[in-house]
Amino acid sequence: MDNARAAALAALLHVDVNEGYSNIVLDKTLISFSLDPRDKALASAIFYGVLERRITLDYYISRFSKMPLKKLSPQVLEILRMGAYQILYLEKIPKSAAVNESVILAKENNAVKASGFINAILRSLIRNMDNLQMPDEGKDPKIALSIRYSCPEWLISLWQKSYGLDCTLHLLESAFSKPPVFARTNNICISEENLIEKLNAEGVKAVPITWLNQAVELQQIGAISQSESYREGLFHIQDLSSQLCCFLLQPLPGQRIIDVCSAPGGKTFTMAEMMENKGELLAFDKYKGKVNLIRQGAQRLKLTVISAAVRDASAAEDDLASADKVLCDVPCSGLGIIRRKPEIKYKLPSAIDSLPDLQYLILCKSSKLVKTNGTLFYSTCTLNPNENGKVAERFLRNNHDFEPLPLNLPDQICRIVEGEPENQLTLMPHVHGTDGFFIAAFRRKQEWMS
Numbered sequence: 001m002d003n004a005r006a007a008a009l010a011a012l013l014h015v016d017v018n019e020g021y022s023n024i025v026l027d028k029t030l031i032s033f034s035l036d037p038r039d040k041a042l043a044s045a046i047f048y049g050v051l052e053r054r055i056t057l058d059y060y061i062s063r064f065s066k067m068p069l070k071k072l073s074p075q076v077l078e079i080l081r082m083g084a085y086q087i088l089y090l091e092k093i094p095k096s097a098a099v100n101e102s103v104i105l106a107k108e109n110n111a112v113k114a115s116g117f118i119n120a121i122l123r124s125l126i127r128n129m130d131n132l133q134m135p136d137e138g139k140d141p142k143i144a145l146s147i148r149y150s151c152p153e154w155l156i157s158l159w160q161k162s163y164g165l166d167c168t169l170h171l172l173e174s175a176f177s178k179p180p181v182f183a184r185t186n187n188i189c190i191s192e193e194n195l196i197e198k199l200n201a202e203g204v205k206a207v208p209i210t211w212l213n214q215a216v217e218l219q220q221i222g223a224i225s226q227s228e229s230y231r232e233g234l235f236h237i238q239d240l241s242s243q244l245c246c247f248l249l250q251p252l253p254g255q256r257i258i259d260v261c262s263a264p265g266g267k268t269f270t271m272a273e274m275m276e277n278k279g280e281l282l283a284f285d286k287y288k289g290k291v292n293l294i295r296q297g298a299q300r301l302k303l304t305v306i307s308a309a310v311r312d313a314s315a316a317e318d319d320l321a322s323a324d325k326v327l328c329d330v331p332c333s334g335l336g337i338i339r340r341k342p343e344i345k346y347k348l349p350s351a352i353d354s355l356p357d358l359q360y361l362i363l364c365k366s367s368k369l370v371k372t373n374g375t376l377f378y379s380t381c382t383l384n385p386n387e388n389g390k391v392a393e394r395f396l397r398n399n400h401d402f403e404p405l406p407l408n409l410p411d412q413i414c415r416i417v418e419g420e421p422e423n424q425l426t427l428m429p430h431v432h433g434t435d436g437f438f439i440a441a442f443r444r445k446q447e448w449m450s
């Protein structure tokens with residue numbers, strides 16, 4: 001049996017049926033198939049490639065299928081997508097092998113009857129490869145873009161309306177780029193310079209990010225979580241957008257800080273390190289299992305300043321003592337991280353419609369925890385003004401005891417969204433090299449001012 005392709009198929013079917021996050025599903029599947037490193041790499045390439053290009057692949061397959069794709073079983077459709085992906089995008093795989101392996105996969109996955117159909121479609125695709133055409137952009141540009149970039153039309157419309165066509169094209173292009181991996185040095189245990197030296201000695205190429213303290217880009221990472229530096233808690237993996245968010249919030253040693261949506265804990269850890277592990281850092285999340293992740297991470301990083309607990313930020317009526325700084329890194333649609341989790345772009349718009357009200361509620365409830373003159377931060381990893389600027393503006397309109405807190409940006413960070421207020425920042429992959437991300441900052445006024 002070809003284990004790499006079998007693993008890719010199992011993971012794709014899991015994402016289809018159970019809507020799991022691609023990285024978690026793939027990790028678990030790779031472990032259960034016990035693949036060697038080469039097969040792991042092939043399974044990952046096919047899995048992510050098929051997810052990223054789903055709409056484009058379906059367009060090509062439907063050229064040669066008399067049967068509407070909706071009528072195919074999930075197994076048959078995913079096997080066809082996998083075969084088509086290998087033929088069209090994986091140059092190192094012989095086309096005949098892509099077909100033959102797809103037929104075998106069908107036979108091994110309760111799709112014996114469909115194996116002839118799969119064979120015929122993939123062979124037609126190979127025969128017609130030189131004449132394959134994308135839909136005419138002049139006729140219906142949105143459909144053409146949707147098929148070219150494998151992105152639903154509603155998302156293209158949203159971005160075009162919000163950020164303009166040029167920016168949208170860059171965002172669509174960046175969704176296919178390999179996402180960089182960044183780490184945050186645990187300055188409690190090691191200096192950035194020594195961490196880089198140690199990682200390099202362990203075979204991980206590490207390069208400092210000059211404009212952001214303690215941030216390091218990792219290249220050739222391999223199994224980073226098995227490395228000695230990781231086990232010793234000398235860093236955690238974190239995108240620059242999240243590191244920048246913590247930098248702008250400026251946690252200081254001795255302060256009391258509350259992170260209301262903290263799991264798995266990335267920003268909590270960075271803030272604790274900036275606090276030099278001194279003061280109080282309350283880290284909450286709605287889900288018990290996720291709170292355990294915060295605890296495990298804090299333990300590995302030796303960050304004793306963190307107290308993690310279950311708490312629902314949208315319902316909380318507790319009497320927590322107020323804090324110098326409160327961070328609301330709210331649940332969101334995740335449209336800023338589709339290059340890391342391509343399945344996110346296939347969400348239905350109806351699945352994200354209710355988010356702004358929840359985000360606003362969490363922000364309002366959490367604002368009650370901020371001291372006079374204290375700071376409130378709101379952040380998302382999405383590129384959707386309804387979840388970003390509009391929530392921030394609604395908050396200021398209805399909460400007169402808060403004022404916008406201008407963000408003191410590093411010189412390297414320019415604004416990409418025209419007319420963006422000084423207390424907000426939208427980050428984009430093609431401009432800032434970060435995930436798509438949004439930050440808004442507020443300050444609680446003196447009582448006589450509100």
Ligand SMILES: C[S@@+](CC[C@H](N)C(=O)[O-])C[C@H]1O[C@@H](n2cnc3c(N)ncnc32)[C@H](O)[C@@H]1O
Pocket residue numbers: 242260261262263264265266267268284285286287290311312313314315329330331332
């Ligand atoms: C964007 S993630 C937070 C990421 C985290 N701040 C970090 O940097 O690693 C949002 C988190 O909010 C949690 N969450 C969702 N609804 C919540 C609620 N009502 N109250 C508290 N946490 C919630 C989710 O479980 C999820 O872990």
